[in-house]
Amino acid sequence: xxxxxxxxxxxxxxxxxxxxxxxxxxxxxxxxxxxxxxxxxxxxxxxxxxxxxxxxxxxxxxxxxxxxxxxxxxxxxxxxxxxxxxxxxx
Amino acid sequence: xxxxxxxxxxxxxxxxxxxxxxxxxxxxxxxxxxxxxxxxxxxxxxxxxxxxxxxxxxxxxxxxxxxxxxxxxxxxxxxxxxxxxxxxxxxxxxxxxxxxxxxxxxxxxxxxxxxxxxxxxxxxxxxxxxxxxxxxxxxxxxxxxxxxxxxxxxxxxxxxxxxxxxxxxxxxxxxxxxxxxxxxxxxxxxxxxxxxxxxxxxxxxxxxxxxxxxxxxxxxxxxxxxxxxxxxxxxxxxxxxxxxxxxxxxxxxxxxxxxxxxxxxxxxxxxxxxxxxxxxxxxxxxxxxxxxxxxxxxxxxxxxxxxxxxxxxxxxxxxxxxxxxxxxxxxxxxxxxxxxxxxxxxxxxxxxxxxxxxxxxxxxxxxxxxxxxxxxxxxxxxxxxxxxxxxxxxxxxxxxxxxxxxxxxxxxxxxxx
Numbered sequence: 001x002x003x004x005x006x007x008x009x010x011x012x013x014x015x016x017x018x019x020x021x022x023x024x025x026x027x028x029x030x031x032x033x034x035x036x037x038x039x040x041x042x043x044x045x046x047x048x049x050x051x052x053x054x055x056x057x058x059x060x061x062x063x064x065x066x067x068x069x070x071x072x073x074x075x076x077x078x079x080x081x082x083x084x085x086x087x088x089x090x
Numbered sequence: 091x092x093x094x095x096x097x098x099x100x101x102x103x104x105x106x107x108x109x110x111x112x113x114x115x116x117x118x119x120x121x122x123x124x125x126x127x128x129x130x131x132x133x134x135x136x137x138x139x140x141x142x143x144x145x146x147x148x149x150x151x152x153x154x155x156x157x158x159x160x161x162x163x164x165x166x167x168x169x170x171x172x173x174x175x176x177x178x179x180x181x182x183x184x185x186x187x188x189x190x191x192x193x194x195x196x197x198x199x200x201x202x203x204x205x206x207x208x209x210x211x212x213x214x215x216x217x218x219x220x221x222x223x224x225x226x227x228x229x230x231x232x233x234x235x236x237x238x239x240x241x242x243x244x245x246x247x248x249x250x251x252x253x254x255x256x257x258x259x260x261x262x263x264x265x266x267x268x269x270x271x272x273x274x275x276x277x278x279x280x281x282x283x284x285x286x287x288x289x290x291x292x293x294x295x296x297x298x299x300x301x302x303x304x305x306x307x308x309x310x311x312x313x314x315x316x317x318x319x320x321x322x323x324x325x326x327x328x329x330x331x332x333x334x335x336x337x338x339x340x341x342x343x344x345x346x347x348x349x350x351x352x353x354x355x356x357x358x359x360x361x362x363x364x365x366x367x368x369x370x371x372x373x374x375x376x377x378x379x380x381x382x383x384x385x386x387x388x389x390x391x392x393x394x395x396x397x398x399x400x401x402x403x404x405x406x407x408x409x410x411x412x413x414x415x416x417x418x419x420x421x422x423x424x425x426x427x428x429x430x431x432x433x434x435x436x437x438x439x440x441x442x443x444x445x446x447x448x449x450x451x452x453x454x455x456x457x458x459x460x461x462x463x464x465x466x467x468x469x470x471x472x473x474x475x476x477x478x479x480x481x482x483x484x485x486x487x488x489x490x491x492x493x494x495x496x497x498x499x500x501x502x503x504x505x506x507x
Contacts, residue, residue: 027156048160051222059219 014089018079021060025053035077043076061088096265097503098346098446099338100179100331102171105440106142106324107430110174114430114440115447119476121458123308123429125322130285138299140307141285142324142431160223161236162201167327167436168233168281169240176241179331181275184341192245192273193234194264195329196256196280198435198490200230200249203286233281237329245273251435253490254395256280257328258438262352262496264332274337279439281327293323296362300398311432312459313396313425314403314467321397324431328439330446347446351382351499362491363401368409371395374495375413375485382483382499386414389421390481391454393445395489396425397432404466406487411469422479424472428459438488442498445486449502452480 012020019033026043039045045053054070057063057079063086065073073079101111106124108114117124125142133139149158149166158166172195176182181191204227212220226232231249238247246267250259257280264276284290293299300320303310311322338345355377357370364371379389394406411418426444433440448454453476460473486498 027154027159048222048226055219055221 014083015080017060018076018083021056022053022076025049025056033076035075035080037076038074039076040074057083063088094269094271095335096268096332096349097335097338098330098349099333099343100175100181101346101443102173102175102178103326103328103440103443104144104147104167104171105326105328105430105433106144109144109146111178111443111447115444118426118429118444118455119453121429121456121474121476123458125307125311125324125431127307128285131287131290135287136290137294137301138290138320138323139304140300140310140322142322142326142433143285144326160227162204162227162232163283164197164201164203164281165227165233165236167283167325168195168329169236171279171281171327171329172237172277173240175277175329175331179333180341180343181331186275188242188244190245190273191241191243191275191277192264192267193238193243193247193277194250194260195234195237195278196250196252196260196435197230197233197282198251198253198256199282199284199289201228201232202289203283204228206286206288237277241277243277252494252496253492254432254434255438255488255490255494255496256435258442258486258488258496258498259354259494261330261332261349261439261442261498262354265349265352268332268334274334276332277329278332279327279329280436282433282435283325284323284434285325290323298399299323309459311398311428312461313394313398313428313457314407314464314471315398315460316462316464318398318400318403318464321399321427322431324433326430326433326436326440328436328443330439330443345503347449348501348503349498350501351378351380351384353378353381353497353499355495357493357495359493364405364489365493366405367412368405369412370493370495371406371409371487371489372412374497375409375487378485378497378499379413382501384483384499386417388483389414389417389485390479391445391448391484392421392423393441393484393486394423394425395487396427396457398427402489403464406489407467407469418469421470422454422472422477423469424455424457426455428457438486438496441488442486442500445484445500449481449484449500452478454479454481
């Protein structure tokens with residue numbers, strides 16, 4: 001299947017692409033974005049950040065995330081699992 | 091109950107002529123213009139291609155990337171100016187009850203830049219793509235809200251919206267709050283970031299902006315001058331710390347000047363043109379003088395609204411003659427818009443700050459660009475150069491589209507009296 005390359009021309013794993021989006025949206029350091037990091041409690045996202053973060057993921061990976069699905073995305077790891085479950089690989 | 095007196099104990103500013111009170115003051119008295127060719131938007135889009143821009147302002151460095159992203163430029167400017175004023179006042183070190191500190195910050199257009207960006211996104215990609223931060227970033231009260239978060243101010247808090255008089259009304263309301271005993275300290279002023287497509291374009295469509303000095307920006311804002319042809323749009327924020335006098339004295343505050351009178355009126359005449367003869371402005375000035383216990387002969391200096399438009403400058407001249415009678419011929423009148431341009435909702439705060447410093451320092455800033463008086467403009471506009479003068483009493487006028495007139499009276503503070 002076709003792999004869409006990120007803008008900078010590097011080949012990145014799904015995890016790294018998600019981490020880049022989180023770093024940009026939440027203004028945190030890359031090494032804070034671990035699989036178990038909680039988006040609100042550890043990375044400081046408030047309710048407005050969460051809405052915009054979901055929008056960023058929808059735009060980047062070309063999918064729709066329902067409000068209910070979004071509410072279940074508490075940790076970085078859960079975001080990765082969710083996207084994989086939607087058939088996103090990289 | 092003895093009447094409470096209100097003094098200014100801190101100043102903070104980001105403006106076309108400087109990013110601190112001392113820098114702005116030095117440039118105002120030197121007549122050093124901050125008006126340049128537009129760079130924040132493409133000047134080629136407009137008939138007026140000049141503006142007063144804040145220079146060397148890096149919000150990411152001052153506020154961090156997250157707060158920069160979450161705040162319109164108008165709020166970014168307000169937070170940084172308020173932080174400066176708060177530190178200048180020494181209140182950041184003092185122990186003060188946060189519930190007795192209020193904030194009033196005016197703005198003419200608030201988060202208009204954010205509105206334009208998000209509107210474009212909505213049109214191109216649908217309303218589902220509007221940022222969740224759009225509403226809080228755009229609304230015109232958010233600067234007041236964010237400043238309160240920044241300095242932990244839990245007292246009365248709101249925004250005043252009266253176009254070009256917004257920050258003067260903010261200061262007037264804050265004086266009222268202190269006099270009524272609602273707070274001991276009020277963080278008051280205005281902020282405006284109007285250098286956007288819609289704002290500049292809109293003012294150009296109204297033929298309000300100067301279009302004849304695109305090649306000589308520093309000469310464009312020429313209040314009361316024969317060759318004036320419109321105002322120069324500008325951005326910035328100016329915040330004053332207003333404090334109840336006894337509270338200021340008890341903590342050994344540095345007192346810059348006293349705010350001793352407030353006057354407000356409405357023209358009830360036209361949405362943009364001032365009432366003929368400036369009668370509304372005259373009433374606001376007389377109200378401020380009466381509130382301050384000043385007679386016409388006591389007024390040494392007036393910082394005029396002086397926008398450099400045909401209509402404002404002649405009508406304001408007539409207003410001064412009505413309010414001061416024959417003393418109008420002796421009073422010094424200047425418009426510092428000659429160097430900083432028209433900062434719209436922030437301009438009142440800027441001009442009240444410069445008036446306070448004029449009283450403190452005994453120097454009157456000039457109307458730097460004034461060369462040949464316009465017809466009917468025959469007062470002493472302090473042309474060209476600053477003037478040393480031991481002034482005691484001053485007025486500052488702000489007149490907004492919609493006929494909103496506000497006048498603040500200030501007195502030199504001379505210690506216990």
